[in-house]
Amino acid sequence: MDERGLHRLIGTIIDPERLADDCAVIPCGDLVMVATTDMLHETTDFPAGMTDWQIGWMSTAVTLSDVASMGAAPGQVLLAVGLDRPERLRGIMEGARDCCTTFGAELVGGDLDAHTELTIVSTGLGAVAPEHLVRRRGARPGDVIAVTGTLGEAQAALSGYDRHRKELLEPQPRVREGAILGRAGVSAMMDISDGLALSLHDLLAVNDCGFSIDTARLPLPAGVPEGEGRALALYGGGDFELLFCAPPTIFPVPGVEARVIGEVIAERTVLADGEPLERRGYLHEWSG
Template identity: 50%
Template structure:
């Protein structure tokens, strides 16, 4: 069982809408929405070997800020709860978390400290977005273009030993400004691809009740020295780009770097050059 199927078992308790997106949403009743997201990271499963404490702190903040970015929101606040096996790790870890939060306009405003058998981190972030710009995974429509920011696969290449992309893996950059621009341009749906492009497409397909027809000739494949660039592009996790759908008519208004990789179709599923794409990516399993 993976985390997605486990989540399915509690949807009836929490609600479909509350479990369908990167963030929860609260209507402030003044034309704005407060979005919130929380993430848990463990040393043995989430932090690649060789990371500094600063990098672990940065990554912990970045994963939550990326969720906020995927809604088109401006990050404002971050809470950090840290379970420590060694208290001397806290200061450099928090230096990384605070640095990341400040870089993207948020403030670390509290959290919790506890002892634990391994470094375990829970980050909770909050952001604000105009109600008319709020983006969800649902909303993609047949005929929309499928687009991506950044280059999927660079983090996986680094994990496989390509030092050129070490920063992509260890100090990833949440696409906060791009997310706001994409939302303002009128994107119909958006989410981050930190779990991998393929599995993110399937998640969006399920949420929007549509499918995606990709064209490999349009892929901005990573320059890799080993392994398969296409494999990394579709299935590698750890990249903090944004997957979004937008109508062809609205695309000229988008002032951000992006790559069009396909189009939205009416039938649920994901295809590339007419062939089914395997549903695969990062997931916690039991």
């Protein structure tokens, strides 16, 4: 069973609508608060050779990316560190602080424990006006499908293309772009941390329409053969770009570099070049 299957189990205990987005949505006066939590482990999430500073940066960036995907401005980040060696703590905390400072958040606390494997849980809070909140649900036939940045760079680095190592180890959450897209009125949005194909299927699960992309339009990692680059862009994880749908009348959105890769269709399916796109990407799985 994979993590999406376990999400369905959680949906029998918690209102499934609460689980449909990158962040929980909580009314907060005249604004909406968004809240998210991410857990990262050394053996599965931190590539070999990362510095402790980069580990702290990445642990924070993945959470800020979730906040950005809702169109929200980041507020506070808390970091719970299951620490294997105490001398690592300073670098981790400084990396987390620097990521917060770069993207307009504040590192405000967390928890600390001894652990046999370095494990970090980052929790992020953000705020947005209700009219600018963007959810995964809301795509409409005729919308364009677009992405920020380049896809497949993190996976390219893991595949030995060292020119993309910085993108792997120091991801840049699209905080500014997410807020601009929310104000512009995009109809649906999420981040692409688990790969484009899987993200499109995640959108399919909560919308009453489908998604058709043209792989010739994908922004591919430089220095990678085209066929391999296309596979990395479709199925590779760790990019933390934004995938969004928008009425064609508002695209391009001023201030956001993004590329149209397809359109929303009436049929509830995910297509690439007219053929069904495999539901595949970065997934935590359990045997048995």
